[in-house]
Amino acid sequence: MKKDIILAGVGGQGILSIAATIGTAAIANGMHLKQAEVHGMSQRGGDVQSHLRISDEKIASDLIPQGQADLIISVEPMESLRYLPMLKREGWLITNTAPHVNIPNYPDIEKVLEKIKSLPRHVALDADKMAKDLGSVRATNIVVLGAAAPFLELAIEKLENAIRSIFKTKGKEMIELNLNAFRAGLAVAEKAS
Amino acid sequence: MQKQLLLGDEALAQGAIDAGISGIYAYPGTPSTEITEYVQKSKEAAEKGIRSSWSANEKTAMESALGMSYAGKRAMVCMKHVGLNVAADGFINSAITGANGGLIIVAADDPSMHSSQNEQDSRFYGKFALIPILEPSTQQEAYDMVRYGFDLSEKLGTPVLLRITTRLAHSRSGVVRKESKEQNKLKLPSNLRQFVLLPVIARKQYKELLSKQTEFEQESAHAGFNQYFDADDKKLGIVACGISHNYLMENYPDRKVPHPVLKVGQYPLPLKMVDQLYESCDELLILEDGYPIIEESIKGVLNKGKKIRGRLDGSLPRDGELNPNIVGRSLGFQHEEGLEIPDFVAPRPPKLCKGCSHHDAFMALNEALSGYSKGRVFSDIGCYTLSALEPLEAINTCVDMGASITMAIGAAEAGLVPSVAAIGDSTFTHSGITGLLDAVNNKTPITILILDNSTVGMTGGQKSSALGRIEQICMGVGVEEEHIKVLKPLRKQHDENVKAIQEELKYNGVSVIIPRRECIQTLNRRMRAKHKAKTANIS
Numbered sequence A: 001m002k003k004d005i006i007l008a009g010v011g012g013q014g015i016l017s018i019a020a021t022i023g024t025a026a027i028a029n030g031m032h033l034k035q036a037e038v039h040g041m042s043q044r045g046g047d048v049q050s051h052l053r054i055s056d057e058k059i060a061s062d063l064i065p066q067g068q069a070d071l072i073i074s075v076e077p078m079e080s081l082r083y084l085p086m087l088k089r090e091g092w093l094i095t096n097t098a099p100h101v102n103i104p105n106y107p108d109i110e111k112v113l114e115k116i117k118s119l120p121r122h123v124a125l126d127a128d129k130m131a132k133d134l135g136s137v138r139a140t141n142i143v144v145l146g147a148a149a150p151f152l153e154l155a156i157e158k159l160e161n162a163i164r165s166i167f168k169t170k171g172k173e174m175i176e177l178n179l180n181a182f183r184a185g186l187a188v189a190e191k192a193s
Numbered sequence B: 001m002q003k004q005l006l007l008g009d010e011a012l013a014q015g016a017i018d019a020g021i022s023g024i025y026a027y028p029g030t031p032s033t034e035i036t037e038y039v040q041k042s043k044e045a046a047e048k049g050i051r052s053s054w055s056a057n058e059k060t061a062m063e064s065a066l067g068m069s070y071a072g073k074r075a076m077v078c079m080k081h082v083g084l085n086v087a088a089d090g091f092i093n094s095a096i097t098g099a100n101g102g103l104i105i106v107a108a109d110d111p112s113m114h115s116s117q118n119e120q121d122s123r124f125y126g127k128f129a130l131i132p133i134l135e136p137s138t139q140q141e142a143y144d145m146v147r148y149g150f151d152l153s154e155k156l157g158t159p160v161l162l163r164i165t166t167r168l169a170h171s172r173s174g175v176v177r178k179e180s181k182e183q184n185k186l187k188l189p190s191n192l193r194q195f196v197l198l199p200v201i202a203r204k205q206y207k208e209l210l211s212k213q214t215e216f217e218q219e220s221a222h223a224g225f226n227q228y229f230d231a232d233d234k235k236l237g238i239v240a241c242g243i244s245h246n247y248l249m250e251n252y253p254d255r256k257v258p259h260p261v262l263k264v265g266q267y268p269l270p271l272k273m274v275d276q277l278y279e280s281c282d283e284l285l286i287l288e289d290g291y292p293i294i295e296e297s298i299k300g301v302l303n304k305g306k307k308i309r310g311r312l313d314g315s316l317p318r319d320g321e322l323n324p325n326i327v328g329r330s331l332g333f334q335h336e337e338g339l340e341i342p343d344f345v346a347p348r349p350p351k352l353c354k355g356c357s358h359h360d361a362f363m364a365l366n367e368a369l370s371g372y373s374k375g376r377v378f379s380d381i382g383c384y385t386l387s388a389l390e391p392l393e394a395i396n397t398c399v400d401m402g403a404s405i406t407m408a409i410g411a412a413e414a415g416l417v418p419s420v421a422a423i424g425d426s427t428f429t430h431s432g433i434t435g436l437l438d439a440v441n442n443k444t445p446i447t448i449l450i451l452d453n454s455t456v457g458m459t460g461g462q463k464s465s466a467l468g469r470i471e472q473i474c475m476g477v478g479v480e481e482e483h484i485k486v487l488k489p490l491r492k493q494h495d496e497n498v499k500a501i502q503e504e505l506k507y508n509g510v511s512v513i514i515p516r517r518e519c520i521q522t523l524n525r526r527m528r529a530k531h532k533a534k535t536a537n538i539s
């Protein structure tokens, strides 16, 4: 099994927690992993992305080649489209639909959503709202992860364990919140796929 | 031992802890910051008593590390590529003194300038200093090379340069650790004149360095970081330096390259291997994630030999970092492309955080300067550099750390009065103080804003060496007390701040204005930690 994943969002939206969760589950499965992250300047509210590669076999490049990603997982709708050149023909795009508007020229959100919905394989969900309803927008990223879960070919139980271990230091409440967020996202994806 | 998931930077740090360092010295800078932060957070490092607090700049870090090496212990010094410009004097001369305890200098290069003002290649510095260079291609190699580098440094009595690039520095993968080594005991050099670079001694030492070059090359040939993989199709031979080897292999899903490949991880180049490749292949392709250093040297200035392909002949782009696609194209592969980016997708550049104190400081400066012609603000490097962009458009220069005060001096002396310098608190103690002394000695009419957010903001909120010392430093350097003003950059104090700046703009001498309010990021972090501590107490 081999999955090449582009994680996308805006600095501060928590894409590295998504990466850490998938990574922890993959390692627990005895898989190889390479994960290129963006640190530094762009974290100041700019666009950020991470290349996450997991595989049963050794991985060569830290970067995913263009047109080879199996999945784009994005916490922000416009950002999900920035990486379309990376996505395989038969790849899936999983994205939050709630825009993060911190630039004056953010495009018409209807146009953005229309483009997302024109893709044959996509899951789009209002993860901001779902996370808020569950108790905190801070779990938005994990809602999106839940929606991506059926495409990862990792056991759901392993992913939930990974969430438990990633949020261990943040306390019981945070673990519960994020497990609920994960399950809510998963439920949406199971309907869509 | 079990695999640990580590960033390239973290692998270097863990490698250093396990190799028995007694100290790590550094000034923050992307993509090198995480090396020192890892040691600072490591329980093991704390138990072993490894010193790890931040230095004022790269030069002080370099020299402190050299001092530790003089005393016989292992030291690592880390910086971003441009930091090596700051540390260059000590760095180049450390090659002449040689090392006593193992000494590794880590330079983290940033091809594509993800977070930098240039993409200089530190391998040039290593070549310039005539010392061995290590360039890992994987996190595991990064870990292993630190151990080997310290052994090499002690065996041959030389500092070793370890060059890493952004992509590996900030990429995570599994690393297997080795057993941990004890730290060295205090042991001074047997020759107590070794580090005295008087010409008469330096000449001798330099000859010694020159004579070590053969041994350095021997090490490159035998240490195992340079590997020759022969193959049948000799129409092409490939030299793959550092991380570019990964991009090469990515293009062959079965991991079998049909051409001979020389994988390079250590310099000086292993000449026999290069010769074998050159002689057995029709043409060569050189892959380097940086400047075309190896390409140029194999080609020679006259380029009269075999065809050498790479960045210089257009087979690869002349600038920017490599990736699997770029390398694939140079090998003649076509890649399946995904869909195009829709044209309505807007760029999302980094910007000052909501509530940032710099924003209010520059709002006040902009208004204070509104009566003068534009183009008077000489700035520096830090979060505040983002004020060059819309909506503030408040600054006109950013060149290197410390260049704000000094460039303002030159401009004022050319007749641009008032000239304003805008510099962050950490940048001020990094490289601003000497410039301030020049201004005071010449009584140059400049107004200096020391933007004090009480942290090194740009690189993630490290402790600033300037903390609690700025006024004292300015007075000590000789700025008149009545021309040092501290402001609170808040919107509600805007008018007051504008007035204060305007008054100093009119002063015919050196003024220092210190807008002081904590970075919003470190403030939030502190508040969260406080909240957490409180709730932990309750439960």
Ligand SMILES: Cc1ncc(C[n+]2csc(CCOP(=O)(O)OP(=O)(O)O)c2C)c(N)n1
Pocket: B027, B028, B029, B030, B058, B080, B082, B083, B084, B086, B381, B382, B383, B384, B401, B423, B424, B425, B426, B427, B428, B453, B455, B456, B457, B458, B459, B464
């Ligand atoms: C020689 C050199 N070292 C390090 C860096 C990386 N760097 C850029 S800005 C900066 C610190 C800025 O801190 P400060 O001046 O306090 O400004 P702030 O970001 O907090 O606004 C650092 C470490 C660099 N660009 N050049």
